[in-house]
Amino acid sequence: xxxxxxxxxxxxxxxxxxxxxxxxxxxxxxxxxxxxxxxxxxxxxxxxxxxxxxxxxxxxxxxxxxxxxxxxxxxxxxxxxxxxxxxxxxxxxxxxxxxxxxxxxxxxxxxxxxxxxxxxxxxxxxxxxxxxxxxxxxxxxxxxxxxxxxxxxxxxxxxxxxxxxxxxxxxxxxxxxxxxxxxxx
Amino acid sequence: xxxxxxxxxxxxxxxxxxxxxxxxxxxxxxxxxxxxxxxxxxxxxxxxxxxxxxxxxxxxxxxxxxxxxxxxxxxxxx
Numbered sequence: 001x002x003x004x005x006x007x008x009x010x011x012x013x014x015x016x017x018x019x020x021x022x023x024x025x026x027x028x029x030x031x032x033x034x035x036x037x038x039x040x041x042x043x044x045x046x047x048x049x050x051x052x053x054x055x056x057x058x059x060x061x062x063x064x065x066x067x068x069x070x071x072x073x074x075x076x077x078x079x080x081x082x083x084x085x086x087x088x089x090x091x092x093x094x095x096x097x098x099x100x101x102x103x104x105x106x107x108x109x110x111x112x113x114x115x116x117x118x119x120x121x122x123x124x125x126x127x128x129x130x131x132x133x134x135x136x137x138x139x140x141x142x143x144x145x146x147x148x149x150x151x152x153x154x155x156x157x158x159x160x161x162x163x164x165x166x167x168x169x170x171x172x173x174x175x176x177x178x179x180x181x182x183x184x185x
Numbered sequence: 186x187x188x189x190x191x192x193x194x195x196x197x198x199x200x201x202x203x204x205x206x207x208x209x210x211x212x213x214x215x216x217x218x219x220x221x222x223x224x225x226x227x228x229x230x231x232x233x234x235x236x237x238x239x240x241x242x243x244x245x246x247x248x249x250x251x252x253x254x255x256x257x258x259x260x261x262x263x
Contacts, residue, residue: 012256019252023244037248044252099192103227109234117238135200136235142202161196164228167235 005052006060014060015047021061021138022068028133029072029126039075043068062140065148069130073150100168104175111180112171120170124163131156132163189221190214199228 022043026036046067054063104112121129134145142160146153175181190198190211197203198211215222 016252016256019249020243023248024239033245037245040244040248041251045255048255099224100227103223104230105223105226106230106233109230112234114238117234121235121238132235133239136232137239142197142200157197157202158193160200161193164196164231165192167231168227171231 006054006057008051010057011051011054011060012048014057015044015051015064018061018064019044022064025065025068025133025138026072028122028129029069030075035075039068039072042071042075046071062144062148065134065138065140069148070150098169099165100172102172103168104172104181108175108181109171112175116174117167117171120167120174123170124166128159128163128166131159132167135160189218192224195221195224196228199225199232 019040023036023040026039026043027033030036030039043064047064054060109117121133124132130149131145134140134148135142140148142153142156145151145156149156151159172181194203194207194211198208201208203211215225
């Protein structure tokens with residue numbers, strides 16, 4: 001069964017309601033606020049141009065994220081020689097799954113400043129931070145993230161696991177260095 | 186399930202990303218494995234922390250204006 005295109009006014013109202021979320025994601029995918037502005041602007045231009053392809057407002061959020069990510073990859077490839085954009089196409093992925101030997105529990109994580117957690121996320125390879133934030137912050141399922149990023153579900157699952165393994169190790173070391181917990185022998 | 190599941194499988198469990206039968210098998214394993222339970226508890230807490238750490242840095246007013254202007258221009262076009 002095919003559904004009819006969404007009326008333009010209804011589409012724009014819903015699409016604009018995601019501006020803040022899209023911008024936050026664009027900031028994580030780019031190296032500067034200016035690049036994020038450009039990326040979001042390009043995303044909305046493409047969305048406005050092609051809104052007739054959207055079948056149902058329920059798909060609008062995922063559709064906008066898909067445009068954003070494809071556009072981010074296009075921008076990265078266009079500016080590959082320059083330093084302005086971060087790598088998001090994962091051409092060289094590290095495969096380190098080594099989990100923390102002594103994972104932090106919820107109480108210890110509560111004692112770590114949010115800024116430290118943000119910095120640990122930002123220090124991840126972009127394809128890993130992208131996957132884990134789409135999952136944990138934006139609340140997308142693995143299948144939706146696969147659709148947005150153009151990767152197989154297995155790759156999404158693997159990236160999220162590697163992101164968590166790295167975050168756990170980084171935050172465990174931070175907790176030990178700050179005396180939030182004793183060093184493991 | 187005698188052997189501990191891979192870390193990737195435990196991570197997917199935290200996200201509800203396993204098929205029902207697999208999830209049931211992993212949960213049975215967790216009942217008898219303290220090490221895996223600690224990893225799952227740690228990742229569950231980490232998932233909450235990542236969500237909490239989200240910086241809501243909104244777009245600049247200039248970007249809002251640009252997008253709104255493009256939108257109204259398209260509305261006026263036939």
